[in-house]
Amino acid sequence: xxxxxxxxxxxxxxxxxxxxxxxxxxxxxxxxxxxxxxxxxxxxxxxxxxxxxxxxxxxxxxxxxxxxxxxxxxxxxxxxxxxxxxxxxxxxxxxxxxxxxxxxxxxxxxxxxxxxxxxxxxxxxxxxxxxxxxxxxxxxxxxxxxxxxxxxxxxxxxxxxxxxxxxxxxxxxxxxxxxxxxxxxxxxxxxxxxxxxxxxxxxxxxxxxxxxxxxxxxxxxxxxxxxxxxxxxxxxxxxxxxxxxxxxxxxxx
Ligand SMILES: [Zn+2]
Numbered sequence: 001x002x003x004x005x006x007x008x009x010x011x012x013x014x015x016x017x018x019x020x021x022x023x024x025x026x027x028x029x030x031x032x033x034x035x036x037x038x039x040x041x042x043x044x045x046x047x048x049x050x051x052x053x054x055x056x057x058x059x060x061x062x063x064x065x066x067x068x069x070x071x072x073x074x075x076x077x078x079x080x081x082x083x084x085x086x087x088x089x090x091x092x093x094x095x096x097x098x099x100x101x102x103x104x105x106x107x108x109x110x111x112x113x114x115x116x117x118x119x120x121x122x123x124x125x126x127x128x129x130x131x132x133x134x135x136x137x138x139x140x141x142x143x144x145x146x147x148x149x150x151x152x153x154x155x156x157x158x159x160x161x162x163x164x165x166x167x168x169x170x171x172x173x174x175x176x177x178x179x180x181x182x183x184x185x186x187x188x189x190x191x192x193x194x195x196x197x198x199x200x201x202x203x204x205x206x207x208x209x210x211x212x213x214x215x216x217x218x219x220x221x222x223x224x225x226x227x228x229x230x231x232x233x234x235x236x237x238x239x240x241x242x243x244x245x246x247x248x249x250x251x252x253x
Contacts, residue, residue: 003101006092010101014088015055017109018081025080025116028125043071055081076116084112087234094238096145103139104237107132107187111230114180118226124176129183136186146189154185154193161197177225184233192240193233200225200232 020034027034039048046068052058059078066073087108095101110132118124133155140151158181166173185193204225211217236243 001098003092003095003098006101007089010092010105011085011089013105014085015081017088017105018084018112019053019055019077021084021109021113021116022077022080024113025120028113028127029117029121029123041066041068041071041073044069055085080112080116084109087112087238090238097143099142100144103142103144103187106135106139107237108234110183111234115227115230118176118224118230122222122224124174124180124226126176126179129176129179132183133179133186136183140186140189146187146192150189150191151186153190154188155182156185157190158182158185158193158197173225177229180226180229184229184236188233188236188240191244192236195240195244196229196232196236198232199235200228203232204228 023034023039039053040046043066052062052067056078059073064073064075065071088105091101091104091108095104110128114124114128137148137151137155140146140148159178162173162178162181166178181197184196188196208223211223212219217223
């Protein structure tokens with residue numbers, strides 16, 4: 001069954017999931033419950049009405065301010081909701097089957113949460129990556145485009161490479177990056193996971209250079225690698241096969 005007709009539904013589901021991911025990004029690193037209490041204004045503590053909690057739309061209706069106290073609401077909330085809506089719609093556009101689409105949604109949602117938490121807290125929570133490795137491997141038995149062997153090889157390849165990088169470089173990357181890499185291998189299979197790692201290194205290099213040249217970061221400031229891994233993994237999920245076939249046809253003589 002083609003998944004392209006699901007694009008509008010996918011965008012709505014993505015916005016709602018993005019709203020939940022905002023809660024995960026704020027609460028998971030603090031070890032707070034993800035279901036209770038209900039969302040509150042972080043300035044005045046007023047509980048949000050359900051109609052003030054509608055993804056993207058409420059932010060626009062309230063013009064980015066709390067209804068009770070007028071404090072500014074971070075633009076990151078609607079940004080995460082909009083981003084997740086776009087990613088979910090793109091997955092519906094690109095997935096070859098319903099099973100692939102559902103697995104892609106699961107993986108993309110985890111990537112958004114992981115990138116958000118790493119940007120804000122400079123940590124990649126095991127609570128997401130360790131179950132992610134298991135779930136990525138198990139979903140390869142659902143008949144998706146990634147076979148269980150591809151998945152297993154992906155876990156070993158990316159986990160192994162990143163462990164080697166840590167040992168050889170003596171730091172610069174952490175255990176969280178290794179577990180995220182293994183999770184990417186589990187969901188993407190080894191070919192697309194290696195492509196994602198390659199893209200992450202290139203993207204991370206460009207951004208690091210740009211930050212150094214503009215003086216936003218100094219040479220010794222740490223730049224988390226997780227968001228680059230997550231971004232590259234999302235690109236590989238959506239367009240990896242196109243990039244690989246382009247690459248193989250360009251370099252085969
Ligand atoms: Zn308030």
